[in-house]
Amino acid sequence: MDDLFDDLDRSSPVPLYFQVARQIERAIELGKLPPGSRLENEIHLADRLGLSRPTMRRAIQQLVDKGLLVRKRGVGTQVVHGQVTRPVELTSLHDDLAANGQRPGTTVLVHEVVPAAGEVAARLAVPEGSPVLHLRRLRCSGEEPLAVLENWLPEPFTDIAEASLAERGLYQLLRSRGVGMRVARQRIGARRGTAEECQLLAEHRGSPLLTMERATHDDSGRAVEWGRHVYRASRYAFEVTLVDR
Amino acid sequence: MDDLFDDLDRSSPVPLYFQVARQIERAIELGKLPPGSRLENEIHLADRLGLSRPTMRRAIQQLVDKGLLVRKRGVGTQVVHGQVTRPVELTSLHDDLAANGQRPGTTVLVHEVVPAAGEVAARLAVPEGSPVLHLRRLRCSGEEPLAVLENWLPEPFTDIAEASLAERGLYQLLRSRGVGMRVARQRIGARRGTAEECQLLAEHRGSPLLTMERATHDDSGRAVEWGRHVYRASRYAFEVTLVDR
């Protein structure tokens, strides 16, 4: 129990609270902190690690936000029961697949610059008629088609090359251009696929599909991307963790 | 611009950071802080309100977590563009409907105590064979059927009366019993409805439905509830806000 923590690296650019949070997370994953077990109290922990209480609290808070720990005043901090399911981060389907060891593939169906109109202009918060890049891609996992992704991007992203989209995910491309994506609002629903969608996705006509609309904003609050995606319900589901504070 | 903030109530049990966060949120809703506008810097704000910077930071952080604000080091804090959609909190469908001015109705289809088995026991983290309350309810909005809700609850909630479920939502009932729900993990997908589901929901046979599995944990990390819900895709969708930190 005393060797739960490795030493901290105070010279590292990685914040201390983050290092501590990762170590606790690992301890939970490795079963050193089984579900339901109580952590030492904040003061002792901070003391043992040579940290201040605020820093220790911040580390714990990060895991509370992730849904791994729960705190109760006067009682302590405990590990949540139930299997750990990795909650969705701000990632794209491409990243998710790659992280799971699958081989994501992309076919670009549409790649054109068009004037923004109607809902696209509204969602991207750009004037009607301003140029936006319109994309439509078929995303596969290995040989299996998985989703049809339709996206619109405002300036200055309208120059993204078609070739670069074949190899990398949209989020990856944006990140490599220095875009810091911060907030995404998603609306998840379901509907019957159109004849064309079902054909692309190798589903029977009229199969149920999972739909997702998403607007992503960068660290200046500007809209970076708006998209309408449809997923094969037989192969895909969204996982969400909600935390009350 | 100077009268953005009312006075704070330091004698109130509502934390100061929370009071400030609510005031900023209201200012955004009322358009006093339009999308893209920059807030004063933290130090000035804290100064003007007679608060310390950590407290001010915490108020801002709360709104960043909600997806209303974005911060950039060296630059400042700005209001996110795009219409504000209230993100899902840890509430039930019943609460959501009531909050939107609709009149939620419930028909209890199944209400029985059964021994936990298989997935139910695993998800609730209780031993196989221990008693659990099994519920199946049809949830309506006004006269329209909206969802079929199937839930399992472990001890000590197996004594929830059938009559109480007709009037109030499950979350409301649990809260009134002093249960502090903290973490919920959801898995959202889609599939074709069964013949029975479609009949209950007044949909055509084989209509696409939105599915949700959810496990809710209380402030001790124990499982409070596990459920499988199906929603009419034509009337319902989930909204989720993701924030990167």
Add this chain to the structure above:
DNA sequence: GTCAAGCATATGTAAGGACAAAGGGACATG
């Protein structure tokens, strides 16, 4: 005129102290 260094500005990280409030158990009291 162009580019780089430097400065001002803002948020990010961290320490350390103080008091408040809730939970739970021990204990006294009815």
Add this chain to the structure above:
DNA sequence: CATGTCCCTTTGTCCTTACATATGCTTGAC
């Protein structure tokens, strides 16, 4: 036996201070 009170533990809130670091603009050298 039940119930209320006190106390201990633990998290919640709040203040003050200091330094680190990313950004964007200005200034100065070439």
